[in-house]
Amino acid sequence: MLYAAPETLIIAGDIWCPVNCAPDAQQPGIFVELAQRIFAEHGIKVDYRVTNWARAIHDTRQGRINAVIGAGVRDAPDFIFTKAAPGISRICFYTKPAKSWRYEGLGSLDRVTVGAINGYSYGAELNTYFEHYRSDQTRVQMASGDNALAVNIDKLGKDRVDTVIENSWVMQAYLAAHGKTDALQQVGCRKVDVPIYLAFSPALKTSQVYAEIFQQGLERYKASGELDAIYSRYAVSSPKNRGDNHAPQQ
Incomplete structure (x- = not known):
């Protein structure tokens, strides 16, 4: 009997821990863990790869990678972004x-x-x-x-x-x-925070669907408190907690 291979989503970036850490680390990074868990709920396997930043952007833009980890809108304005950002660069x-x-x-x-x-x-x-x-x-x-x-x-x-x-x-x-x-x-x-995302390839027809799945997962995790629990496990504060009250901008 033949079995269909599981659907695989390829995400990549250069190591920027705790956003994305070493692939063999006990904790692979906030964005990697979010992607693995959210997409697993839909039967989609996440293949996390480490590469230099310029290569990650290029290969995602060409459709060889599904999404780049930790991009801001200015890094790749043609990419597909979720409504909510799972993190910020402060x-x-x-x-x-x-x-x-x-x-x-x-x-x-x-x-x-x-x-x-x-x-x-x-x-x-x-x-x-x-x-x-x-x-x-x-x-x-x-x-x-x-x-x-x-x-x-x-x-x-x-x-x-x-x-x-x-x-x-x-x-x-x-x-x-x-x-x-x-x-x-x-x-x-610095007064302006930069929202950072799992940014999806503009070259792939599946990107909009993947972005919607990820957005829905973020909303569920935020509502349940699991998103804050993940931040806590990585010893970082939630993006909303800022003493000088400057809201994230892009």
């Missing part, structure tokens, strides 16, 4: 708990040395600032490589930089994983 500054400095716009950076990561985008305004001062070690210090965040946190601990800039989910998950939840304090964030 860029924040961190210091040691005893420090009184707070980020209040570019002018407040005049008084500090910032630890940032080479090649990362922090939005047009901050990118311009970091590029302008990248040769001035008293203003900006760029870390590179797979351990760049750890390097910046170590510099902060040794007072080689005054503050570190990082995605809030990435920082929360890193500190929790290393038992350092209270080691740093968040001292202000």
